Every structure is written in C-alpha cells, then in structure tokens.
Amino acid sequence: MGRRWRDGRGELVVRGGPQGTDVTVPLELATSYRARTRGLLGRDAVDGALLLSPASSVHTFRMRIPIDVAYLDRDLTVLAVRTMPPGRLGLPRPRSRHVLEAAAGVMAQWGLRTGTRVEVIPAAR
Numbered sequence: 001m002g003r004r005w006r007d008g009r010g011e012l013v014v015r016g017g018p019q020g021t022d023v024t025v026p027l028e029l030a031t032s033y034r035a036r037t038r039g040l041l042g043r044d045a046v047d048g049a050l051l052l053s054p055a056s057s058v059h060t061f062r063m064r065i066p067i068d069v070a071y072l073d074r075d076l077t078v079l080a081v082r083t084m085p086p087g088r089l090g091l092p093r094p095r096s097r098h099v100l101e102a103a104a105g106v107m108a109q110w111g112l113r114t115g116t117r118v119e120v121i122p123a124a125r
Contacts, residue, residue, distance in 0.1 A: 004031075005029050005031050005051075005053060005120065005122055006029065006031055006032075006122070007029055007030060007031050007032050007035045008028075008029050008122060008123060009026070009027065009028055009029065009122075009123045010027045010028075010029055010120060010121050010122040010123045011024050011025065011026065011027050011120075011121045011123075012024070012025050012026075012027040012048065012049050012051070012100070012118055012119070012120060012121075013118060013119040013120075013121065014110045014111055014112050014116060014118055015116065015117045015118065015119065016111065016116070016117075017110050017111030017112075018109070018110075018111045023110045023111060025048040025049055025102075025110060026047050026048030026049070027048055027049050027050075027051055027120065027121075028047075028048070028049070028050045028051070029051050029053070029120070029122060030050055030051065030052050030053070031053050031054075036052045036053075036055060039052060039058070039101065040063060040065075040067065040101055041062050041063060042062070042064070043063075043064065043065070044064055044065065045065070045103065046065075046067070046101065046102050046103045048102065049100050049101065049102040050100070050101045050102070051098060051099070051100055051120060052098065052099045052100075052101065053097070053098040053099075054097055054098065055096070055097075055098060055099040056071070056092045056093050056094070056096040056097070056099070057089075057090050057091060057092035057093065057096070057099070058084070058090045058099050058101065059088065059089045059090060060084045060085065060086045060087060060088045060089075060090075061086075061087055061088075061089070062086075063086040063087075064086065065086070065103065065104070066083060066084060066085045066086065066104035067083070067084055067101050067102065067103065067104055068081060068082070068083050068084075068100075068101070068102045068103065068104055068105065068106060068107040068108075068112075069081070069082050069083075069084055069090060069099060069100070069101055070099070070100040070102075070107055070112055071093040071096040071098075071099055072096065072097065072098040072099065072100060072118065073095050073096065073097060074097045075117070076098070076117060076118050076119065076120065077115065077116070077117050077118075078112060078113060078114055078115060078116045078117075078118070079093055079095055079096055079114065080093060080114055081107055081108075081112060081113055081114065083104050083105070100112075100118075
C-alpha cells in the first residue's frame with residue numbers, strides 16, 4: 001500500500017487517543033528531498049506535527065528544541081516513539097517508512113504509542 005503525498009499541509013488523526021477518542025492535529029508533510037532535509041531545522045516550535053516520507057531515521061543536529069519522534073510502518077502503525085534532545089542521531093528503523101516529528105511530550109498527550117494507527121489527511125489543493 002504505497003502512499004504518494006506532496007509537500008504541504010494536512011491533518012494527522014491519532015486513532016483511539018486519550019479516553020479512546022480520536023485526536024486530530026495540524027500536520028505538515030515533507031515528502032520532497034529538500035523538505036525532508038530541512039525538516040524542523042532552525043525552528044523554535046512545532047505547530048502540530050511534521051511527517052517525513054519516506055524516512056526511516058532522523059537526526060537532531062542543529063536543532064533548537066527537543067522533539068518527539070514516531071517511526072511508522074507502511075500501514076501507518078507506530079513502531080516506536082522516542083524523545084530526542086538536540087544534537088543526536090536516531091538509529092534507523094528497518095521497517096519504518098515514515099517518521100513523525102513533534103514538540104517533546106506532545107505525542108504522549110495525543111495517545112500516540114507503539115501499536116497506535118494514524119491517518120494522514122492531506123489538505124485539498
């Protein structure tokens with residue numbers, strides 16, 4: 001089930017978040033090489049989440065803030081969630097096809113954890 005998104009905005013839906021309700025957060029899609037390479041570099045905050053696709057690992061060199069990182073498989077199921085401080089290199093996840101980045105601590109608030117399924121809804125063009 002291959003996914004072909006474009007750089008842009010949309011929404012991330014976390015299925016069965018806190019209290020079993022779905023949580024929807026603003027999403028930025030980074031699918032081109034240039035957008036994935038830039039990622040969150042130079043930002044002081046994240047509005048919602050950033051999806052890097054395709055991606056199997058990330059780094060936080062030259063980042064200003066700690067971030068939560070979720071590795072997603074091809075079915076958009078969370079394989080692992082980690083909090084990374086600036087200046088770190090994340091280990092590649094062989095089954096990871098996409099990586100979500102957000103401000104440190106928010107993924108737990110959304111109920112995002114290993115085994116959670118998410119949905120990506122790109123904004124209409």
